[in-house]
Amino acid sequence: MKKIRIGLLGLGQIGSGLYEILISKKRQFEKQLGVSFEIVRIAEKYPNRRRKVRPPQSLVTKDAFDVVRDPSVDVVVELIGGTTFSGEIIKTAFKEGKHVVTANKALLAEHGDEIFELAHRMRRWICFEASVGGGIPCLKALREGLVANNIESIYAIINGTTNYILTQMTETGMDFAEALKGAQKKGYAEADPTLDIEGVDAAHKLAILVRFAFGGRVKFSDIYSEGITRISSDDIAFAKEFGYVIKLLAIAKKSKNGVEARVQPTLLPKTHILASVNQSFNAVMLRGDETGDVMFYGRGAGPHPTASAVIADLMDISKRDIDGPVDDETVIRALGSEIEIKSITTILSRYYLRFYVIDQPGVLAGISKILGRHKVSISDMIQRERSVGKVVPLILLTHEAPEKDVRAAIRVIDRLSFVKGKSQVIRIEEAGS
Ligand SMILES: NC(=O)c1ccc[n+]([C@@H]2O[C@H](COP(=O)([O-])OP(=O)(O)OC[C@H]3O[C@@H](n4cnc5c(N)ncnc54)[C@H](OP(=O)(O)O)[C@@H]3O)[C@@H](O)[C@H]2O)c1
Secondary structure: OEEEEEEEEOOOHHHHHHHHHHHHOHHHHHHHHOEEEEEEEEEOOOOOOOOOOOOOHHHEEOOHHHHHOOOOOOEEEEOOOOOHHHHHHHHHHHHOOOEEEEOOHHHHHHHHHHHHHHHHHHOOOEEOHHHOOOOOOHHHHHHHHOOOOOEEEEEEEOOHHHHHHHHHHHHHOOOHHHHHHHHHHOOOOOOOOHHHHOOHHHHHHHHHHHHHHHHOOOOHHHOEEOOOOOOOHHHHHHHHHOOEEEEEEEEEEEEOOEEEEEEEEEEEEOOOHHHHOOOOEEEEEEEEOOOEEEEEEEEOOOHHHHHHHHHHHHHHHHHOOOOOOOOOHHHHHHOOOOOOEOOHHHOEEEEEEEEEEEOOOOHHHHHHHHHHHOOOOEEEEEEOOOOOOOEEEEEEEEOOEEHHHHHHHHHHHOOOOOEEEEEEEEEEOOOOO
16 A cells, blocks of 8 residues: 655644544545555644644654654645745755645745745645635646636635624624624634735735636735725625625636736625625635636635645645656646736726715715716715715715726825715626626
């Protein structure tokens, strides 16, 4: 029976989940897949810390470099996270002739060129299914099932924390701060939730998807990202009145006009299939030129779903000749020339605009005039009952307009004396529905 000897780095949430499955299903994998996965070394930063799993102490070291330099290890599974130390350790693993499996989206999004180049140069495998969509096998689908297609677009909900928060806000009417607190209590949000709520985690995953869907290098800083911290319960309620829900979408589109890639809160028609992806679930919708839309739905995070994707990668590696040199076509394609991502200011979109204004004559005319002057035309509006002299919300939906014109108009509107606070601007996507 083929043996794959694993050096496991990190015994946190995912590392422990992986350990549990590899131990509990060892016989099943041997019987069904004909491969024996053996964890031969484990690195833990604090070996004495109480953990969910208790591997034999003889396997454990404090020094991750002991693991990557151990001649008995075939595959290093990096589940530490971060970019600095994990980058160093993965590069060392390649130089030591090891194959690598990682779930580290931040590292691959921000330093992918360096990591993929080294994997290619050292002729080792790098596998990272768990880095996007946790248990959802969307990268494998891109690589294999959709190979006949040119991918035209990606619409994805790939951050469970923000999807959970927006679902709570939508279903209960609670505001963002309260929904975030609830998410933290339930373990769906970290104590420091910045990377999730500011859209950075979703942007990391989108960078990886774009790279493998469109084939080429991606500069992470070119991906525009906007989080959900400014979404209010009012916005969610008004969107609903227009027939939309608000979702944090990762969007990429490729056309003859170039490539767009961004993470943004989005008004999505409530009839759209992604609108019913709720709670902490994730979904990735890919449009191939041959298949049309294909959607993957499931748990985008969590110890067991994510470890499931890590094991799929280990399985892939076990099917290959692990001792010979590697030519990974997928990595070669992803090292192609840089994909030029259009600046956000050059895109065309429809917009939801929400203003808080003093209720007085001429307000709507004043705002419409400024929008008109910037060639932004209104398609729909909600103006609350009159409450003269008080601050009331005014909501406008626009026809398609260039982002730069909308931004210029909003800059002028925000300076009007009857406009209170910063205006809200949310893009609307019909997302091919
Ligand atoms: N959590 C998810 O649902 C999820 C989903 C998809 C992908 N991922 C990715 O999976 C990776 C791991 O995430 P996680 O949630 O499992 O993180 P985690 O719970 O924080 O676990 C990280 C582990 O790495 C250990 N570690 C840190 N520095 C180390 C070092 N120098 N040597 C050895 N061990 C070290 C930590 O040890 P101590 O406990 O002793 O500090 C901790 O056990 C990250 O890249 C993350 O982005 C996570």
